[in-house]
Amino acid sequence: MKHSFKYIALSVIAFICTMPLIILLLLSFSKFWQFPKILPQIFTTENWAVLFAGNNNILWSFILSAGIALPVAFVSTIMGFITANFIANHKKRNQLLLLTYFPFALSPVIFAVCLRFYFIKSGLAGSYFGVAAAQLIITFPYCVIFFISFFNERIKQYGHLVNTLGGSNFYAFKKAILPAAKPFFAVCFFQCFLISWFEYGLTSIIGYGKIQTLTVTVFQYISEANIFQAALSCCLLIIPPVILLWVNKKILLQQAH
């Protein structure tokens, strides 16, 4: 009796977590869905077929989103690692940290409207590089904060150990810090990818609506009440992170063991 309650509760939780994904997938394969029908009246692969018919906005948005998120995640992870290393060993560690927390905690969309002037001024607004740079301004502090927790006591001690054994700073870095940081790189990269992949407000403001990433496309379909295309773009937004999450989960577990 007690056990069955537990399993019912767990199934409910599992259901709540998976249902949205299933419904969105369902909608992406549908055409008419009039009240009060629970299920859409027509099921079709039409929406998905359009995706591969060439010259399609959604597919292009998907490529563009990936084309922004991957380099942004890559660059900010590396930049974050270097800067975190610097801050962790700095005397004014806390003050510097506060500085990185601030842009990280701010609402990206408000930050974007304040920065828009400079992006326009420098000709970066409405361009691929402009959006990528603007996203870096959010992901970079995240990476710094992420790696700061890595460079905490444990790792410092590693370094000191190598130092006392006569190794150089660089040697300590290469032999002790980098290998230990490896799984952290993957996690940080993944998180940055998500931040960039999910970004809407900042991208729409700095990108002028010209840089149509997937989130911008979703918003556009929502505003023209095109729910099936919106659902399709939503699925495209969710599926890569779902897959990555699967991989990432494994990384996390490997690291724990």
Next chain:
Amino acid sequence: MYSLNFTIHAFSFLSLFLNMFNSLMKKNIYFLFACLLTVFFSCKNSTAPQDELKNKSWQQVSALAKGSTVTMMMYLGDKRANSYMNDFVIPELQKKYGVTLKIAGGQGNIIVSTLMAEKEAGKKEGQIDVCWINGETYYQIKQIDGLYGPYTNQLPNSKYINYNDPIIKYDFQEEINGFETPWGKAFFNVITDTAKIKQPPVTMQQFESYWKANPGRFTLSLDFVGLTLLKSWLVEIAGGIQELDGAFDAKKYDKYSTILWDFINKNKKYFWKKGETFPESNVAITQMYGTGELDFSFAFGISAVERNVTEGLFPVTSKAYILQAGCIHNTSYLGIPYNAPNKAGAMVVCDFLISPEAQVKKADIRSWGSATILDYDKLEKVYQDDFTALPKLKYGLNEAEVKNKSIKETASTYMIKVAEDFRKKVIELK
């Protein structure tokens, strides 16, 4: 050495920033901001070499445009309009003129604020080449000298347009003077289901009694469609458009709008969600009318009912009709920003969009279904035939029917004031 300097700078910034936390607004910070800004303001901009376009022949202009990319900013809330652009205009432009058209989403207010930001940044080259505007957007862009022109006389297809027709000559009472290319005509109308409502309310009084008898089944949107409904009522209160004709009159506005806000505040408890919130866009209203949640929908253009009925969204018994005040009738236009990087390309796009071929397609109910701005009498016989061959509307109003009752737009300041006051005096009213 250079990097050392850089780091020193870095640290001076850091310490300054930390200062800011200690004392939020000290003078030196302010000074620093000022310095920063001057640095940015003194940046040099590339100059646009297109000021000479005015003396160029059309052949020269289209030669300049060939192979270029044009960015158009437009309202994307209309599915039909979007597919007209994506499936017809973009490929045709590419095929005919070698021009690549890119569409960016942005309604009037976003276009204005974007242009203003570019102006403030002193950009001689902006990001937008052409935009879909009218009314208060045109008025506000003009306030900041944001448009390029006059240029419409250079477009070959301008010969099909009667620029003296008042509905084209004046955009919300503001003369277009060659700064805007007319693109489409729109008529404000109300849609309801005749199966449910035999005698649709036409006057405000009739609406009031309808609301009281059927609470929760009416609302209006906060975009231009809902605002046009409010303006129609303002005209009704004023006793006709003649009273509100001409430049904005604050006295008249105050007098009539007070009555309007009282009327709405008195009745909003009978609105959808008790009038505590209003949909952001008319798209939501169209959907809710389709699902039967609301009894009234609104539209700009005569084909809305037809389109939605054929798509299976509206009941076939839907009917469009006109309010007591008359049918607010306006034209929407294409404008080229003062700092458009590709003005020649923008002109080619404008010219194509007013070509008989593109206008026929646009007027076709199977495509967009939006009324043409071309003058039928000025068209060659073939094009006249194309227009007459278009399928007739089965459900909407027809243009002739609407023409008798059509009234012109009030000055755009009315629109701006109505938008502002609706928020302040109705939505935010405690």
Next chain:
Amino acid sequence: MKKPTLIPFVAGALLLIFAVLPLLAGFGYALLYSFGMVGTLGKGFTLENYVQLFNKNNIIATFVYTIFLAIISLGLCIFLSLLITLKFQRFFSRGIMSYLVSLPLSFPAIVGAFFFFQFLSSAGLLARIFYQAGLISSISQFPNLINDKWSIGIIATQTFLSCPFFILLFVNIYRNERIEEYLHLSYTLGAQKIKAAFKVAIPVILKKALPTLLLYFIFKLGAYEIPLLLGRSTPETISVMAVRKLQRFNLADIPQGYAVAVLYAIVVALLLIVFFKLNRQLHEA
């Protein structure tokens, strides 16, 4: 002092370009704009924009509403996550449940908002189910869950999107802090289950998670997409209000939009200082 290497220079430069400069420049601009010092509409120093905000435009209501939303959705998340952690933690530390529960983490805010609109609106999936089950006979009988007075749609979406994060966080703390052992210890000492949970497990988890909770609260203050799509016309959240004022019908509202941004930045800065104090205390303790 060691010989300086290249890394500090690079790191300093990165910090400058990607963190300090944008902050100073962005908020410097907003500050100047809000005081009428720059911009096409600026006519020299004025406090007018702030006066306007406090006078008519319900800036206080906006802040109160934003804070209310953040507290409610955070509170709900904490409650649910604690419940799940204490009851089922062993299922969530690994295995299929740990994967399933992290699924909502792959939803961007905009998708969450879209889904909940389709699910909770008056003509949405839930209303259809109610209708088919005979619980309601028309759309209007379905309760308002979207654009509603109590922001149920927004809170549901935010809770759905962030609850998994807290479940995983709490389960992690539960294991790392060996709460299981403490609980067993207290049972052997004769404590009741519920009492032990409230006296032992919950305080430890919450204390450990406190900085993260505060940080999440700060994030929630910046909520944009979800209230934009599911919220009412008034009150709005801070971000929605700022953007609306910056891109609205009346050009004269633009400086007020920047004033909202400045006020928001000040609130975030103050909260961050609290966050740092908390963090330090926790480390020292």
